[in-house]
Every structure is written in C-alpha cells, then in structure tokens.
Amino acid sequence: MAQYDYDLFVIGAGSGGVRAARVAAMTGAKVAVAEEHRVGGTCVIRGCVPKKFMVYASEFSKGFETARGYGWDIGETRFDWERFLMEKDKEIARLSGIYVRNLQNAGAELVHARAHLKDAHTVEVAGKGTFTADKILVATGGKPWMPTELPGIEHAITSNEAFHLERLPKSILVAGGGYIALEFACIFNGLGVDTTVMYRGPNVLRGFDDDIRSFITEEMEQRGIKIVLGTQHTKLEKTANGIANHDTNGHALETEQVMFAVGRIPYTEGLGLEAAGVELTAEGAVKVDDYSRSSVENIFAVGDVTNRINLTPVAIREGEAFARSEFLNTPTTFDHETVASAIFTQPQIGSVGLSEADARKKYGKVDVYLAKFRPMKETFYGGQQRALAKLVVECRTERILGCHVIAPDAPEIIQMAAIAIKMGVTKPQWDATCAVHPTLAEELVTMREKHVPMAMGQVA
Numbered sequence: 001m002a003q004y005d006y007d008l009f010v011i012g013a014g015s016g017g018v019r020a021a022r023v024a025a026m027t028g029a030k031v032a033v034a035e036e037h038r039v040g041g042t043c044v045i046r047g048c049v050p051k052k053f054m055v056y057a058s059e060f061s062k063g064f065e066t067a068r069g070y071g072w073d074i075g076e077t078r079f080d081w082e083r084f085l086m087e088k089d090k091e092i093a094r095l096s097g098i099y100v101r102n103l104q105n106a107g108a109e110l111v112h113a114r115a116h117l118k119d120a121h122t123v124e125v126a127g128k129g130t131f132t133a134d135k136i137l138v139a140t141g142g143k144p145w146m147p148t149e150l151p152g153i154e155h156a157i158t159s160n161e162a163f164h165l166e167r168l169p170k171s172i173l174v175a176g177g178g179y180i181a182l183e184f185a186c187i188f189n190g191l192g193v194d195t196t197v198m199y200r201g202p203n204v205l206r207g208f209d210d211d212i213r214s215f216i217t218e219e220m221e222q223r224g225i226k227i228v229l230g231t232q233h234t235k236l237e238k239t240a241n242g243i244a245n246h247d248t249n250g251h252a253l254e255t256e257q258v259m260f261a262v263g264r265i266p267y268t269e270g271l272g273l274e275a276a277g278v279e280l281t282a283e284g285a286v287k288v289d290d291y292s293r294s295s296v297e298n299i300f301a302v303g304d305v306t307n308r309i310n311l312t313p314v315a316i317r318e319g320e321a322f323a324r325s326e327f328l329n330t331p332t333t334f335d336h337e338t339v340a341s342a343i344f345t346q347p348q349i350g351s352v353g354l355s356e357a358d359a360r361k362k363y364g365k366v367d368v369y370l371a372k373f374r375p376m377k378e379t380f381y382g383g384q385q386r387a388l389a390k391l392v393v394e395c396r397t398e399r400i401l402g403c404h405v406i407a408p409d410a411p412e413i414i415q416m417a418a419i420a421i422k423m424g425v426t427k428p429q430w431d432a433t434c435a436v437h438p439t440l441a442e443e444l445v446t447m448r449e450k451h452v453p454m455a456m457g458q459v460a
C-alpha cells in the first residue's frame with residue numbers, strides 16, 4: 001500500500017476547507033491545510049463578516065432619523081471611518097485566530113503558503129516543500145471577476161479593496177446588479193456617500209423573484225441611491241477629482257471611487273488541476289459529483305471553487321459531507337434544494353424556494369400571496385421604508401414553493417420560514433400557525449387573499 005505524508009491535504013482554509021479539515025482530523029486522520037492568505041477565507045476576511053459589520057455601521061444613519069421620529073434629540077452625528085476600520089480589523093483578527101485554534105485543536109497542521117498540485121497525490125507548497133497525500137481537497141473559493149479589456153479598469157476597486165479604503169469617498173459608482181453590488185451600494189449610501197449603481201441588465205438581482213427585484217430597486221432609490229439600468233461601461237478615465245465612467249448611453253459620470261462587483265469566478269488558476277487530470281467546467285470550476293469527488297478519484301472539491309451555490313453555509317455543509325463520507329465511513333451528500341439566502345441591503349431581503357416565474361415554469365399554475373406595506377415602526381413617524389411579503393403556492397398540492405421577504409431583519413425571518421418550507425409545508429398548515437403580534441413577520445401567516453396580477457394599463 002502506498003505511504004503518504006498525509007491522509008488528507010486541504011488547499012484553502014476558508015469555510016469549506018476548515019470544516020472538512022477539522023472533521024477529518026478529529027477522526028484521527030493526519031491532515032494538513034495550506035492557506036496563502038489568512039485563515040477564515042472570504043467569509044471571515046473579506047466577505048460576509050466584515051460586510052455585516054459595515055452594514056451595521058451604515059444602518060445607524062437611518063436609525064438616527066427613526067430615533068428623532070420617536071422623540072429623541074440627536075445632536076450632530078459624524079462617522080469615523082478610520083476608527084471603524086480599526087475596530088473591524090481587530091474583530092476579524094480575533095475571529096481568524098479562533099479558526100486557527102479550532103484547526104490546531106482538532107489536530108490539523110496549518111501551512112501558511114500557496115499550494116498547487118504536482119500530480120494527483122503531490123502538493124507543492126511555496127517555500128515549504130512538497131508533500132504527498134492520500135486524498136486532496138480543493139477548497140480555494142472564488143475571486144472577483146473583472147472585465148480586464150475595459151480601458152481604465154485598473155482605476156476601479158473590487159469588494160476586496162472596499163474593506164480597506166484609506167478614506168471614505170464622497171461619491172461612488174458601484175458597477176453590478178448582484179447581491180454584493182447592492183449590499184455595498186446600501187452600505188456606502190448609509191455612510192453618507194453619494195452612491196450610484198450601474199448595471200447592464202434591465203433589472204437588478206437576476207434569478208430572484210421579480211417582485212423582490214423591482215421592490216428593492218424602488219426602496220433603494222427612495223433612500224437616495226441612483227440606479228442606472230440597461231447601460232454598459234465603455235471606459236474609465238482618471239480625472240483630477242476621481243474617475244469618470246463613460247457608458248453606452250453616452251454619459252460620463254464622475255465619482256471619487258468606482259467599485260466593480262460584476263461577478264465572481266472559481267479560483268482555480270495556477271492550481272495545477274489540469275496537470276493532475278482534474279476536469280473543469282467552462283467557467284473554470286472543479287466538476288464534482290454529489291459526493292464532491294472530482295474526475296480524479298482521490299481529489300475532491302467543495303465550496304465556491306465548485307460554483308454550485310456560492311454561500312458560506314453551503315461550503316461548510318459540503319466540507320462536512322465530504323469529511324463524513326471519506327473519514328467517518330458515512331456516505332453523506334448535501335442537498336442543494338431549497339437553500340435560503342439573505343441579502344443585506346437596506347431594507348434586507350430573505351428568500352427561500354422558487355421565484356414566482358420559476359414556480360410557474362416548473363408547476364404551471366401557482367397561487368401568489370403578496371403584501372406590500374409600511375411597517376408600524378415607520379408609520380409612527382412618517383418614515384417611508386416599506387416591506388414586502390410574498391408566498392408562491394402550488395395550486396394542486398397547496399405546497400408553499402417560495403417565500404420572499406423584504407423588511408428589516410428579513411434574513412432572520414426567512415431562516416425560520418426555511419425550516420417549514422424545506423419540510424414541505426402547505427398553505428393551510430402555514431395558515432394554521434397563529435400570528436405573533438405585533439410583529440412584521442405576522443403578515444406572512446395572515447395573507448388570505450390571492451394576489452391577482454394587474455392587467456396591462458391598469459393603475460395601482
């Protein structure tokens with residue numbers, strides 16, 4: 001039998017890699033993890049976690065306005081970007097340290113350097129040597145995609161840099177219509193930055209329910225964010241005061257900063273996967289089966305590098321399923337159906353299951369329950385922020401196929417709704433649940449009237 005340095009070598013200490021390494025190491029397997037940047041990966045270092053801190057920071061401006069409406073006298077307010085960054089970096093360092101300790105406590109060895117494959121059982125780690133392993137797990141995540149052919153693109157930042165800007169710009173153009181673009185637009189807007197979103201498509205958040213897409217656009221505009229749709233960038237030009245963005249509509253918009261959030265790609269470049277015989281998809285993702293096994297028997301991949309559902313909890317579950325299958329002798333797959341997701345815009349979005357359009361495609365006839373309203377917290381002081389609750393129900397079985405919410409704390413609401421929907425709850429069962437009052441979420445269990453879409457030309 002072949003002898004290897006390790007039972008498992010993991011490349012990438014992000015959400016998926018760390019979970020897999022810990023579970024495998026705790027079985028007594030000899031495990032090493034290579035990380036080229038900081039332990040914790042995208043989520044902890046330059047994704048979900050620092051972003052959520054920025055969301056919290058940016059929500060205060062609206063909070064102050066609300067407080068005034070409720071009788072508070074608020075003096076002059078000022079946001080100290082440098083102080084915030086310092087506190088944010090301290091907390092990120094603390095969290096990254098916890099990840100390191102968790103790996104060490106589980107018995108995994110950490111190698112701080114970039115790794116690539118030499119062959120199906122050999123990993124070369126920059127400056128550290130060459131190691132062999134029985135199994136190799138690729139968990140290298142993704143990275144921002146940039147249109148490198150766009151003249152002047154070097155003047156734009158990505159989400160990676162947005163976490164470390166030396167100073168908060170007075171104005172920013174955020175290119176992109178996905179969740180990262182919208183979240184950052186709301187963050188900057190909340191921090192007082194004059195913010196414009198520019199997206200080539202006809203509507204933001206492709207793949208989400210159409211009511212969610214149009215409603216969030218209206219709510220963001222109501223908050224003062226300018227949203228320009230259906231146009232493309234032709235060039236970026238450095239100016240005395242910032243960057244001028246030229247677009248196919250013939251406009252030139254000058255802002256102090258330009259951020260591109262136009263997509264992410266699997267981070268497989270330079271990993272030596274092709275040399276090891278690992279098949280990639282056209283987008284460069286590692287092709288895997290339900291057990292996260294690649295086209296090479298002993299090489300596996302989990303998380304964003306496989307481009308299945310690019311979310312932290314999914315990467316964690318895929319990593320865990322892999323480790324259980326390979327090291328606990330318990331074949332385990334992760335079910336990618338009905339995974340809930342959140343968007344930390346302002347207001348926030350929570351969504352689980354099918355959009356109305358996808359449900360109609362798949363099931364034909366569906367019933368829709370839709371409520372758009374101003375929550376009582378807003379009406380009290382004349383605040384304008386609205387909320388949306390929507391259920392998509394299969395006519396034949398009355399099963400709830402999708403639930404979509406826009407509201408403060410919508411992600412918290414959707415986490416709970418996702419349990420029932422994953423279990424296959426029907427509308428009558430849902431309705432049998434008594435409301436919790438007075439809450440915003442009670443709207444979800446009190447929607448009885450089917451929504452009839454307006455005919456063309458009808459006025460709301």
Ligand SMILES: Cc1cc2nc3c(=O)[nH]c(=O)nc-3n(C[C@H](O)[C@H](O)[C@H](O)COP(=O)(O)OP(=O)(O)OC[C@H]3O[C@@H](n4cnc5c(N)ncnc54)[C@H](O)[C@@H]3O)c2cc1C
Pocket residue numbers: 011012013014015016017034035036037038039040041042043044046047048049051113114115116139140141142159180267271302303304305310311312313315
């Ligand atoms: C701005 C932003 C916000 C996000 N917000 C959310 C959110 O709110 N909720 C959510 O669920 N998801 C969110 N995500 C997505 C989430 O961060 C990812 O889905 C998740 O981190 C994927 O985990 P992973 O283990 O696949 O990869 P990663 O966490 O990206 O980890 C991969 C690790 O591999 C390392 N690496 C890569 N190549 C090598 C190499 N050759 N050698 C050594 N190390 C290497 C990298 O440095 C990295 O640390 C967000 C992402 C971004 C960018």
